[in-house]
Amino acid sequence: MLVTKPVADLCALLIDELHGELPSRIFAILLSKGRSTLPQLVQYTSMTPRQLRHGLAVLQQHNLLFYHVDPGAEFAFYEANAEHAYNLVRTGKILEMIDSSFGAPAKDVMQNLLLSGQTRISDLVAAYQEKIEQANKEAAHVEDDDDFGAEKNGVNGDSHPGKKAGPLVKSTAHLNSIICRLVEAELIDVVHAKTFESSQDILKTVEKEVMDKYFPAGVKGNKAKVEVQERIAEGLRKVRGESKSLKRKLEQNGTAAKRRKLFAGAGMSNGSHDEDMDPALDPRQVIRINYEKCLVDLRNRRLVQFATDIFGETSAYVYGVLLKLLTKDIPRCRADAAMDFGEDKEESEKDTVSVTTDQILDNLKTSVDLSLGIGKAERRQVSSVAAEKIELFPPKKKLLIEEAEVEGEASADEDEDNESSDESEYDSDYKAPTANGTNGVNGTNGAKVKFDESAAPKERRLDRPTQLRQHLLMLAESTQRFVRHCGPNEWTVDFVPLMNALREVELDSVIERTCGRQGLRLVRILRAKGKLDEKALPNVALMRKPELQQKMLEMQTAGFVHVQEVPRDLKADVKKSFFLWFCDVDRSLSRLLDTSYTTMTHCIQVLEALRQKERDVLETTKRSDVRGREKDTMRKEYYERYSRFLECERKLFAQVMRVDDLVSVLRDF
Amino acid sequence: MSGRGGRGGRGGRGPPTNGRRAVAQNSVPWAMDSDIVLDGKPSELFPPYAIPSAPVLTKKEEKQVSFFLLFREQCQDSPLYTQARTWTQSPSAATSASAATTRAYGQDQLNKRYGQTTKATVDPFTAVPTYSHKFKKVPRTLPDLAARPFAKEFFPPELHAALDGEDESGGQAAKRRRVGPKTLGLSSITSYKTAEELFLGADGQAHQLQQGGQVGGGGSLDKALQIMSTVEKGGEDGEGEAFLSGEDDDDWVKGNGEEDEDGNGDEDDVYEDESGDDYNAEAYFDGNQDDEDYDEGGDDGGDYF
Secondary structure, three states: OOOOHHHHHHHHHHHHHHHOHHHHHHHHHHHHHOOEOHHHHHHHHOOOHHHHHHHHHHHHHOOOEEEEOOOOOOOOEEEEOHHHHHHHHHHHHHHHHHHHHHOHHHHHHHHHHHHHOOEEHHHHHHHHHHHHHHHHHHHHOOHHHOOHHHHHHOOOOOOOOOOOOOOOOOOHHHHHHHHHHHHHOOOEEEOOOOOOOOHHHHHHHHHHHHHHHHOOOOOOHHHHHHHHHHHHHHHHHHHHHHHHHHHHHHHHOOOHHHHHHHHHHHHHHHHHHHHOOOOOOOOOOEEEEOHHHHHHHHHHHHHHHHHHHHHOHHHHHHHHHHHHHHHHHOOOOOOOOOOOOOHHHHHHHOOOOOEEHHHHHHHOOOOOOOOOOOOEOOHHHOOHHHHOOOOOOOOOOOOHHHHHHHHHHHOOOOOOOOOOOOOOHHHHHHHHHHOOHHHHHHHHHOOOOEOOOOOOOOOOOOOHHHHHHHHHHHHHHOOOOOOEEEEOOEEEOOHHHHHHHHHHHHHHHHHHHHHHHHHHHHHHHHHHHOOEEOOOHHHHHOOOHHHHHHHHHHHHHHOOOEEEEEOOOOOOOOOOOEEEEEOOHHHHHHHHHHHHHHHHHHHHHHHHHHHHHOHHHHHHHHOOOOOOOHHHHOOHHHHHHHHHHHHHHHHHHHHHHHHHHHHHHHHHO | OHHHHHHHHHOOOOOOOHHHHHHHHHOOHHHHOOOOOOOOOOOOOOOOOOOOOOOOOOHHHHHHHHHHHHHHHHHHHOOOOOOOOOOOOOOOHHHHHHHHHOOOOHHHHHHHHOOOOOHHHOOOOOOOOOHHHHHOOOOOOOOOHHHOOOOHHHOOHHHHHHHOOOOOOOOOOOOOOOOOOOOOOOOOOOOOOOHHHHHHHHHHHHHHHHHOOOOOOHHHHHHHHHHHHHHHHHHHHOOOHHHHOOHHHHHHHHHHOOOOOOOOHHHHHHHHHOOOOHHHHHHHHHOOOOHHHHHHHOOOOOOOO
């Protein structure tokens, strides 16, 4: 992750919001000055060493630092972990994701884990033990003073008037099983000795080890160089694997798969029965959240959302199940170049991960009606050969926009029940010139998919596997390539091109928002044509010249199109030189990313300004006698101001999270 | 443009070459594009602008935001939280606003932005100890590291003393050591109020009142509402005292106790008994620094918030 100034500001603000001023100050300095020791920090911040030690300890506890101690050195080098700091903004999303896929108790555990940073299992268990005991004691008391606990909190006075049905986590065994599930899902991993070394430090130590061990005489020749790289990658993978030690141990027990299946099926209902089967975890282990895997799960959700927008809910549901099965063993969204060197080779030799139709079928809920969401086309309109085509290999690297082409060529003559009814007319118009001559029909034919309920209810009553297959084929046929049909009844997803397509969709929607349909149309023309001369553009775009120029200028300021000046002769006369418009998707995306960071920073700054404005009200609400029963104790106008502020706060954070959606698509997925 | 060319021709700045004049005359926009319409009017200062508004939050987003806010609330409640930013909260609002917005050059100036609490920075209006200070949360300037256990092997050695809470500033003879085992406390905050809840709460009450107070258990609510409304009126008329001190008030506190709280009851009583004269004058200084309240606040001071 590239740390630019907006990112640094944002991270400091986020830490300020969640962990307070002292750590945020230190973090900002670490970001701007880079790796520093304690004495250096004293100099930079003009704080006392004691303050700094406390602040650093807090940052370290919340996994926001890397540090490195040279053997024999007096001071450690600290480095900021900007990625984790940025991930703080995703806390809400991660918790919501865990809440919906693992249930409320798991969310509670994860929240407490996030709250306390890296935690020893025994400490966590003790804390829960205490809470459970307290709750039991309260339950033992009769109902007349069951408010006692709530009242001590001072916060949930009247919002939960004694309605609490006991704690979410019922016993330590329950806690244990929850942790086991989260570890198996890789959402929690183990902290080990090298966790807090920055990746460069790890790389250096591994490099040194490899050189000492295998190549004491130095490296000569290309073959040896490749070998060095492979060995280093191997070493790095070993370091990375250490954090999964707990998972491996759990999997050795053999019951893991079964346990998981039971949990996935029945959720909470099988509580006590399962808990006995979970092995006790080593209480000395220290655990923390694994953001990388959380991101993989968030990506799945985003893709399902994407599919919902294009196909509708049933297909998206099928897709969600497929993704869940597929990404079980995918530890991170993007491969690390240094670490995964050589891993690619192994991957291509053995088969890539794939899921069979039967597996998906087993994991579908029976309550879902698969017949929904599939249109009906006449038999002669569907080419089963093209539809069932099997692609053994992932598509070659292509430019973003040209992905549609190959698909178009292959199925040029046959009509399929593709989703051209979903695409706007505009869309197909624009694609028409990109495809070859044979594809000229594409714009006009667009197989008419009939969603005619009354037509033939008997006919569409296919059996479940066939319906499932149709959903999958439809996903495979789309221009975005949600799924690849990689073998008979085997399915896989090529994430890289798919995410590129998603990125492009995001960019398009941003362009449409800022510059309107006209702007988007111009951008698409440019993408299809490559570089276009300023004078030729009005003819191609069929627009009047002044309008066009204004639009192009507007888009250039926004960074969506770029212009290149090519002089015709040495004198570089302005009137004689060519001006070529083009659009560079990567550049636009990085610019968009930068703007997004700034937007998020602004949102939080606005919030700060609001706080400043409503300072007197907020100070009142912080008083321990007012807190939790603002409505009773505050005067009406103050109360209204307070609630207005809360509403604004929610909206601002929601905006931040929406922008983060965009950022994660552009940067992390 | 053409005017300047003419002046130049008369010899102001030396003889311009023919080529330059030609360029100057031909490259003006209206010469290049004949159908351009020149508009000499000054542009509008505040042209109408359609402000884009964000779509309403979906259910999922609502949930995400609530989870985030709850998490934040719990974070700020934890022993590791230090106070919110100081550099916008310095006592004199005017200077702080400028301090927050003006540019800082160099690290020294940047560091000076952060507030320091010394005797000189104390706000004389709120610094006089009053009863209500009892309820104020004192912001923590340093995290309370001694309050909870840490996995020390994952911290660099120089921080270990700080983790034990033994990192006192130099020379202090008596080290405060905590006795007994440290425990990781789980946050007891379980809900974060949303704006809707706040509004709904008020609306719900009003609704109940409309339906008639005969519903069982609604009595206390009605009474509370009645008092609330009279307090509001009192705030305007200066008659609020009667409702806040005296038996009526106690009764309300008791009646409300079922769903609210009891443990604080005695505290509340004391609080309200003293609410007659002296205390509220302080409360006025505490919170409303607005001018509008200044006039009425002097004599009655009947309400607190």
